[in-house]
Amino acid sequence: MTDSFEAAPSPLLRIQLQQPCSVDGQPASHQSVWFLARLWLALLCREYGVEAGGLAQRFNRAADVRMLVSRCFADFSRWGIVVGWGSDNAIDPRLLPLRGRSRGPFWLTPPSAARLTFWLGETALDLAGVQSALGLAPSVGTAAITRHPLDEAMQRLDFWYHLALGKRDFLDGRLADDAGQGERKRSGALAHFGQAQDYAGDGFQQGLALLNAGMTWRRLGNLEQSVRSLQALERLSGQHGSPTLTAMTHLLYGWHAYATRDEATVRRELVNLQSNEETRNAVRYNPRVRCEFHNLNALLHKAEATHESRELAERRRHALIAVGDFSKALQAAFEADSLDAAQHVAANLGLVLWLFWKEGLLDPERHYDLLSIQQQAIRWIGMSEWICDRFGLGSNSIWNTIFLLRVVRGACWAGDSPELSAFRCQQPMPVATFLEAARPFHATFSHAKGFGSWPQLTALLLQEHDEGRVRYEPLQLANLLFEHLWFGLQSGEDGDGDATAVRLGRLLPELAGRDRQFFRSILAGLPLATQHLACTADMA
Template identity: 45%
Template sequence: MPGKTQIDLDHPLLVDGQKARFQSVWLLLRIWHAQREGEGPVSGSAVQARYPGNANLRMLVSRAFRDFTAWGIEVGWGNAVDVPVALLNPARRSQGPFWMTKAQADELSFRLKGKPADRDLVAGFLGLNEQAVAHADPLQYVTQDGTYWNHLTQAMRLALDGMAMTAGVSGAASFRAAERSALDDFQRALAILKESLAWRRHGNVRRSEEALARLAKILQSPAVGTSLPTLSAMASVARAWNCYARGDVRQSHAGLDRLASDQHLGPVIRYNPRVRFEYLNLRALLHKDGALEDENTDLAWKMNQAEKAISSLSEALQAAYEADSVEAAQDVAANIGWTLWLCWRQRLLAAFNGHEVRTMQGLSLRWIGLSEWICDRFGVGGGSAWNTVFVLRIARGNCDDRSGDLKRFQAQTPLPVGEMLEAAKPFHAAFSRAKGYEDWSAVAAFTLEEHDAGRVSYGALQLANLLFEFVWFSANQRGLSREAFTAVERLGLVVRGLPWGQRRFFREILKTLPAPLQMAAKEAAARREA
């Protein structure tokens, strides 16, 4: 009577002393394990899940079954488990499910270093025994007093409102309270990740990084990291976002590349729409920056980057709606509008290069209108003035006089508010008169008043942009007024405290103001420095 078929799980893999393909041995062992554990047939989707990058599952299965035949091992497929293998139709074999009889399973012997492979070793080889995160007893979840969920929900509400994270510690304190009251590693990791994301959205990269460093201590544990793939993947995207916020575009790209190629975390991008949104939204901004960088860069390359940016944003918008995330949807809608405008101005989108300025203003503003309409209807987007800044900047259109002469400056004609409201339809209701949408300087004034009254709290960069837009439109409409000088002096003080790259940006756009206002901004900055 012939002996059992010996399968050695060492390196190299051997079947009866002959080298064997890993995928064939894996599939055989998976089917054998399922038979031994009473799991029933192994579905085709389970095999596809193990090899997510292998689009041609039929080829993998065909090779494996040729190997099974060569090894003298009978493996069945389909739902007719009582039919002899020889009588099965191979036409749809790759779809599974796959099975073997108990008698056949008894004829197989799996070994490692000459010793029989136990249950844990087999599960480890198959990737089935990744140590699970230590969860609290399920009864504890439903009988706990709700402290953790109370703190986490309060923190999320404060972060959504915006002011608490930017102005003080109340939002952070609630996240920390949730972290301290967590029952298991999942709850702890969730609270820390959400804190990091909240800090990043409100422009505090340092605090975001500090939270990610605490999170890494949890996710680096083999017992936790691969058991929390969604949180681990989102943490990877958050680190890449922080690199982008610091201006380190190369490291940001590299972080996304590492995530996409990671065997365990890469599939999360495909199957989790929220993670996919964050990944694509950031990737789009990186492509946009590549398109808009130094003028000496090859034009064809820049146009390619611009098209990639728009493509990634389009996919990100789909992912946001797939995830039922209105906050994500408003974010990417605004990015689409702003990116279209910036790339059109540099003639980087071949499909739009021939469009007139009013046409592109209307198209771009309609997307930002969608974003603002979502914010207005769903109460998201708190603590951000970017939509207002984008609208004001697009409304200025091609107004870029740098002569310093007041008459020439005032001769420039930005897009009238009425035309903007018409272009923004069907989302124009979000731009109400109550927000100042009667003249452009009133729009900027209303948004600044919200900040100054303490109803919201904008970061220094947003505040500087709002001040500039107020100065520009105020001077364009009313000349060298006291309010224009007061605002430009305040702008000079704010800009002085910005990072070098942002200061350089404002030095350039200040050149589009009348000369007296340029001088007032410089003198205010000099006084602060003194």
């Protein structure tokens, strides 16, 4: 970066970090002053820049980062401070397009940095003083060094404290929480992982916090923010990376690609993971990495197996690989003592067991009958739900219930566009039979949770979403709406069936192309009038 962005020297600015904050004696926003000081630290400590995700987490404004950045830049402009954004900090910020500015990363030009003086009351602050005033670890932004073992043991524990709290919140399903005041205002996994980044003592700790933040953003369905965390992690990996963090980065990119049905990218990330000796050894010797690898590889082969245009023998080969990889992932999850990973794998295993058997991709000789496969699929998915319930994991999602509903109505098919009377002649598995099949995991499916009747269950889950007690992503909500529609029509308890069909149709354009195709195909199994309502809303 050159100094040509600001040719003429400008007077020094006195930045007051003690609240109420000020710049040259004029009142200033705390967010803008904190952001400016953080940019100054990043430049002096030779960091690449300040990530947008970290800024959002710092002020608990993850959903409104664009407005936050806009207000800060308006203040910078008024103070005559030049701040750039994007991946190339050699560009004159005056030439940068405003579109996409809020994505960051952000960087301060050296001439602007040279004008800044920071104060806490009447005390002028040096670099360490600014770090302390901002609540950052003294070593933030500095290159990793080999510390004396005693110094290592005597380090501040703030990083580990917030990393542990973030992991606990992640397991509890408290990914982001804007409610409350004081200490509670910074609760939730994202906030704690953001604070862990602030207190990171070296590049490895910074990378660990970024990886966990990226995983949390992915669980929230915000792939854009998750990718930004990974990009920041990649910039660290050259100096501070570890085989495990690098391997997990490949896997997380693979999960992003899977979420958008980009199977080519999933395959490429898995190949990259295996092409390097260090990351290949991470898969071999780290059970958590191995679990994620086999789980993602199984889902990739599941996608290949469900391509109806492929030869049947090829589909069966992919189905066998998928089931085998899910089994390996489950073993690795328990080896890693990760019950959270185990419950995700168990749910996937139950669903594919049912889907592949139904399609003739597993057990084509039919050594197992339909009821045996249904019951075993229910047990696997029930095990997933039971683990979450029994061990206090809040990360169990609506997917478990959606998978179960697919299985209990899985033997039903009245043909394309059936008459309503024929549709209602179908008999899904009764709740009592389901509860018996779910043993020994049946206790988690209580009447209080809606397991009194299938229409009652789907109505209760939709009500929780609509009243804001839980939040479903578009694909989850579309699946739940379809199940609510199906069971309401079949039972005759479909008082809101028309509205549900319209709501589902309006949601379909938000889904990936392959997911839209899936719903349009399964809608064909509903009565023609219901199909028409959904399709009309889809095209509106």
